[in-house]
Amino acid sequence: MKIGSKLIVCILLLALAGSASLLAAPTKVSFWHIGVAANDRAFYENLKAAYEKAHPDVTIEITVLENEAFKAKLATLMQSGTPPDIFQSWGGGTLTEYAQAGLLRDISRFTKDTAWGKSMAPGVWNVYQSGGKQYGSPHDMGAITFWYNKDLLAKVGYKSFPTDWDDFLALVKKLKAAGITPIALGGRDKWPAMHMWSYFALRVGGSEAFESLFSGKGKGFNDPAFVKAGQMLVELAALKPFQDGFLGATFDDESALVGNGQAAMELMGQWAPNNQVDKSIGKKGLGDKLAAAPFPAIKGGKGKVTDVIGGGNGYAVGKNASDAAVDFLRFFNSVENNAAWATSNGAIPTVKGAESGIKDANARLVKAIVDKCTFFQLYLDQFLSPAAGGAVNDAVQAMLAGSQTPAQACAAMQKAYEESK
Amino acid sequence: MSKRNAIRGGPGRASFLTLFVLLAPALIIFIAMVLVPVVEAAAFSLYKWNGLGPMTNFRGLRNFQALFSDEVVGKAISHNVLIAIFSLVVQLPMAMGLALIVSDEKFKGAVFFRTFFFLPYVLSEVITGALWQFIYQPQFGLVKLLWSTLLPGAQAPALLGDTKTVFWAILAVIVWKYFGLHMTIYVAGLQDIPKEQIEAATIDGASRKRIFASIILPGMRIPIQLSVFFSVIGSFQIFDVVWAMGRGDPVNAAETIVTYLYKMGLQRFNIGYGGAIAVFIFLLCLFFNLFYQKVLVREES
Numbered sequence: 048m049k050i051g052s053k054l055i056v057c058i059l060l061l062a063l064a065g066s067a068s069l070l071a072a073p074t075k076v077s078f079w080h081i082g083v084a085a086n087d088r089a090f091y092e093n094l095k096a097a098y099e100k101a102h103p104d105v106t107i108e109i110t111v112l113e114n115e116a117f118k119a120k121l122a123t124l125m126q127s128g129t130p131p132d133i134f135q136s137w138g139g140g141t142l143t144e145y146a147q148a149g150l151l152r153d154i155s156r157f158t159k160d161t162a163w164g165k166s167m168a169p170g171v172w173n174v175y176q177s178g179g180k181q182y183g184s185p186h187d188m189g190a191i192t193f194w195y196n197k198d199l200l201a202k203v204g205y206k207s208f209p210t211d212w213d214d215f216l217a218l219v220k221k222l223k224a225a226g227i228t229p230i231a232l233g234g235r236d237k238w239p240a241m242h243m244w245s246y247f248a249l250r251v252g253g254s255e256a257f258e259s260l261f262s263g264k265g266k267g268f269n270d271p272a273f274v275k276a277g278q279m280l281v282e283l284a285a286l287k288p289f290q291d292g293f294l295g296a297t298f299d300d301e302s303a304l305v306g307n308g309q310a311a312m313e314l315m316g317q318w319a320p321n322n323q324v325d326k327s328i329g330k331k332g333l334g335d336k337l338a339a340a341p342f343p344a345i346k347g348g349k350g351k352v353t354d355v356i357g358g359g360n361g362y363a364v365g366k367n368a369s370d371a372a373v374d375f376l377r378f379f380n381s382v383e384n385n386a387a388w389a390t391s392n393g394a395i396p397t398v399k400g401a402e403s404g405i406k407d408a409n410a411r412l413v414k415a416i417v418d419k420c421t422f423f424q425l426y427l428d429q430f431l432s433p434a435a436g437g438a439v440n441d442a443v444q445a446m447l448a449g450s451q452t453p454a455q456a457c458a459a460m461q462k463a464y465e466e467s468k
Numbered sequence: 469m470s471k472r473n474a475i476r477g478g479p480g481r482a483s484f485l486t487l488f489v490l491l492a493p494a495l496i497i498f499i500a501m502v503l504v505p506v507v508e509a510a511a512f513s514l515y516k517w518n519g520l521g522p523m524t525n526f527r528g529l530r531n532f533q534a535l536f537s538d539e540v541v542g543k544a545i546s547h548n549v550l551i552a553i554f555s556l557v558v559q560l561p562m563a564m565g566l567a568l569i570v571s572d573e574k575f576k577g578a579v580f581f582r583t584f585f586f587l588p589y590v591l592s593e594v595i596t597g598a599l600w601q602f603i604y605q606p607q608f609g610l611v612k613l614l615w616s617t618l619l620p621g622a623q624a625p626a627l628l629g630d631t632k633t634v635f636w637a638i639l640a641v642i643v644w645k646y647f648g649l650h651m652t653i654y655v656a657g658l659q660d661i662p663k664e665q666i667e668a669a670t671i672d673g674a675s676r677k678r679i680f681a682s683i684i685l686p687g688m689r690i691p692i693q694l695s696v697f698f699s700v701i702g703s704f705q706i707f708d709v710v711w712a713m714g715r716g717d718p719v720n721a722a723e724t725i726v727t728y729l730y731k732m733g734l735q736r737f738n739i740g741y742g743g744a745i746a747v748f749i750f751l752l753c754l755f756f757n758l759f760y761q762k763v764l765v766r767e768e769s
Contacts, residue, residue: 126519148520292606292626292716434736450719
């Protein structure tokens with residue numbers, strides 16, 4: 048009897064403890080971002096605090112990872128079928144693969160014809176859709192542009208950035224002659240070089256080249272426009288415009304070179320200034336000396352100087368995300384928070400009315416380029432599936448190293464692209 | 469039966485239970501962490517699969533066909549073979565030489581140098597990679613500094629950014645990192661060689677060369693077999709150091725078979741192809757192991 052009653056008391060206590068913890072258990076939202084820079088970390092910490100204060104029953108669990116580490120870790124999580132609730136995503140082909148495998152939550156009912164949905168342009172939402180369903184939301188949408196050091200260009204007599212490719216090549220030669228590294232390039236990470244090649248392709252072949260590639264009707268990557276783009280990249284590389292050992296350098300090395308004033312420019316997205324500050328000595332960056340300019344026009348090319356390669360940042364919603372997680376994402380996308388994000392990060396906000404948050408002249412420049420664009424192509428390596436995108440990056444590196452001719456490299460891209468379908 | 473078992477000292481009925489209880493934990497972990505993944509990888513290798521959702525696209529042996537016609541696989545294997553050769557020809561003799569030096573009782577700094585040479589092995593692979601990246605860094609690294617001091621005005625090489633040098637630069641780090649382990653194995657082996665034998669030989673007037681060839685080397689058979697085995701298997705499994713120092717690039721110039729497996733399988737979601745590479749590595753290591761056990765180890769005993 049004694050043992051029996053003790054047991055009952057124990058079970059009752061356990062049950063009590065269990066139900067108590069159930070009642071008090073907050074809804075947990077796992078949130079993964081890649082803002083490793085100090086200002087980004089602080090922004091998200093504040094965001095978390097603000098949301099938790101308004102919703103005491105919700106706990107936001109933040110995981111911060113550096114870009115490459117994030118991609119590696121996310122891949123493992125995805126394969127195990129347990130995505131985080133809210134995580135960094137560039138949309139496009141990778142998002143589609145996840146969506147098709149049922150790893151993402153369809154949030155269409157939160158965005159379709161709602162105030163949240165109307166707060167951003169349909170084209171911007173579109174990047175985070177697959178099969179007509181919404182799987183995430185953007186908060187920043189910009190363009191790949193040249194980011195250049197005005198002082199270093201002035202040293203060789205350039206008051207503004209060249210708008211024509213021949214003039215650009217003349218600038219590169221003058222910078223070389225003056226002992227200045229013209230272009231910083233993180234060739235080891237591959238994608239920075241891929242952006243350069245794809246801009247050549249866009250200027251040479253125009254939007255038609257890309258549309259025909261994705262339709263699968265033409266010659267694909269074997270189209271003369273893509274091969275010609277490779278030839279132009281190889282010709283540029285022959286001038287040795289990049290820093291020594293650029294094939295072994297990372298994107299962070301690239302940022303440091305421009306941020307320290309050791310290289311005159313880089314071709315990079317809207318996040319470039321922020322990363323330059325973070326990676327430069329003394330975390331100062333170039334400040335007023337930095338400016339952005341579109342990729343120059345190429346004579347005889349079909350593309351317009353207003354055709355843009357770009358993309359942005361956003362968050363995808365994992366399949367196990369609760370309504371609270373979606374609500375947190377909506378909170379992040381409020382006009383105030385999107386504007387505050389733009390101010391803190393220098394990003395180009397996507398929410399209407401958040402432009403007021405742009406305090407940086409360069410961000411305004413990028414926004415003007417995006418607003419005026421005649422064609423918008425999402426980064427090729429993100430737009431394609433991981434297998435095809437990875438092969439495109441490989442092939443561009445092989446061209447730069449001289450291991451493959453442009454024709455061979457394009458054939459390799461096409462082969463991987465066909466196999467990935 | 470029971471009599472024979474008793475004579476051979478084999479397990480009786482009761483001791484089977486003991487065996488089972490004692491082995492179970494290790495066996496369960498081995499099955500879950502080794503056998504099951506091996507079988508799984510073999511199953512993956514027959515499909516085209518991105519790792520997400522169910523496997524539906526059966527490809528038979530076409531992943532293996534692709535593997536044998538893939539230039540990068542050939543390149544990667546040749547790098548693994550080179551690493552193995554350098555380990556055997558450069559690293560192990562170096563480790564043996566150093567082991568002889570730091571085992572000499574008359575050498576006062578022996579203990580210090582034993583620890584000192586072992587230090588690189590203690591560092592984690594990723595830290596080693598990060599450290600050597602700084603040393604090789606072409607804008608401000610140690611190599612650049614040495615170069616500009618010795619050859620003022622000359623362009624320092626960007627060792628990790630050049631397809632011709634990146635493999636050798638990483639190979640140097642591999643030798644640097646692992647020789648300490650082999651040296652330690654040899655130091656332990658040397659302690660087992662009876663000093664009386666060496667003393668007697670010395671008194672008989674044997675030269676140091678002769679002592680090494682006739683007493684030390686035969687006495688070190690087991691440690692040498694062990695370190696050769698570790699070297700070769702390690703050379704085929706090498707990943708972390710190479711990955712940390714540039715992911716086997718530029719243009720696969722330092723690719724090893726495991727970095728390629730990781731790229732294809734885990735970065736590009738080409739799990740089927742990655743599985744085929746994994747099966748290939750597994751078979752390679754298995755055959756080496758069987759061959760080594762049968763031909764070299766058994767023969768001698």
